[in-house]
Amino acid sequence: MTQGRQAGIRNAMTVDVEDYFQVSAFAGTISRDSWDRQPCRVERNMEKILAIFSEHGIKATFFTLGWIAERYPALVRSIVDQGHELASHGYGHLRASDQTRAQFSDDIVRSKALLEDIGGQPVLGYRAPSFSIGKQNMWALDALYEAGYRYSSSIYPVKHDHYGVPDAPRFAYRPNGPQGLLEVPVSTVRFGDKNYPAGGGGFFRFFPYELSRWLLRRVNQRDGQPAIFYFHPWELDPEQPRQAGISAKTRFRHYVNLHRTEARIQALAADFKWDRMDRIYLGAQ
Template identity: 55%
Template sequence: MLNALSVDVEDWFQVGAFERTITRGEWDGLEHRVERNTDAVLALFDDAGVKGTFFTLGWVAERYPALMRRIVAAGHELASHGYDHARVFTFTPEEFRADLRRSRGLLEDAGGVAVTGYRAPSFSIDPRAPWAHRVLAEEGYRYSSSVAPVRHDHYGWPDSPRFAWRPLPDSPLLELPVTTALWHGRTLAAGGGGFFRLLPYGFSRWAIRQVNGEAGRPAIIYFHPWEIDPDQPRVAGAPLRSRVRHYTNLKAMAPKLRRLASDFRWTRVDALVDGEAGRVT
């Protein structure tokens, strides 16, 4: 079973956990670590023989176009994560369209490839943005991986299907939710990110095996470049919960990723689209 490994390319200060602590106007004055961290991910993937998808902010592509070219040259998919990590439900439909066009233009100009995949910052496509998939379809996207079908204090659409689905009856656009597992009738977040970093590795291995074996479906896992950077700056003024979530087990993340890469087979998200589309009625 081929699973999809994806990277949400954003810097340490652009995460949802710090959005009320660090203002957008401060970003250019902070230490940028996204290029070196993404290069470290590229090296890890190369060592493991893994190809993946890099959902990248237009803000990053604008400042580091050579990094986009390195992602593409290494055989990975370059996809959109929006321009500057604004949550989709904070936009109007036309503001969302403008954000999509701005970020896609920057990514395609830098990477020299067509961008057909999208992941909403903080998985922010949910019932608060019922128009989002329509705008993505109109803008020509092939797929979205923007829904987390769980309950969470920062995001979630618990009523969403757990596996690939078509949001629109008149469009081939496919939604590929991040992975969840079932335990005693409960849906558990198991798609990576903080859950992968904070919980024992055995949980993720169990969840992926459940999705592959019992459901017969590929897993879609994600993480961020800053998660393999234990030396990143500390944000002292952030809420305690945010600091615990953001900084715990940073040193353990790279070894866990190497183990994950070895235990399962991985590919790009776009490589799953045709197979998953064939299973959607």
């Protein structure tokens, strides 16, 4: 039994359910109106993920795009039928920071209703595409609460060229007071006066797995807190279509070590104890 499981801390395993052509970094290359013409690979990649979770007895939270749910309702029902939490990633992967409050409210209400209609269970959680809630649009948290969401995982307390609020709290908190929405940040570790990503994304693929394991154990053991980990289905898919016309930086970030991700997720599943966000933070059964 691993140290993570011995510690008994339940960590939150989360998946942002979107396809490779929907990532924000490709927005200038793959037009939104061409999405229906792209080879969709989310179903096969989700089958891998659900099989891994089943093998290890893991229940997870799936932040799912309404666009995906609308076209692949059987996938949504598989998530629910296997005991996972269904949560919202918005409808069409529009960054919250690129929308007005009215547009954002329409998006989150639409996606919540769609997911609940297909999945047959309440949708309480939301994660903004590209962690796009920050100091300039904190009104989004009020909009989420008004729409019936009870927690968000959208404010990343790191410095990044596309997102992040470096001085935001590292662990679950209520930005708008005790009766407001609960914000649950993806995990970071703190060295000196800076937070470093520890909860997945490109960093999980770029660095050796042993570093991610060490960082997550540090969150459990030194901070005494659950770790929040996230990844995307396309990160397990080295055979996905390669995009032309993207920068070297974007190409590296998106494609680095895709062929290693599935084995790393397998290791992560075995090394730590995992559960759904709503069970860890809202006391759901």
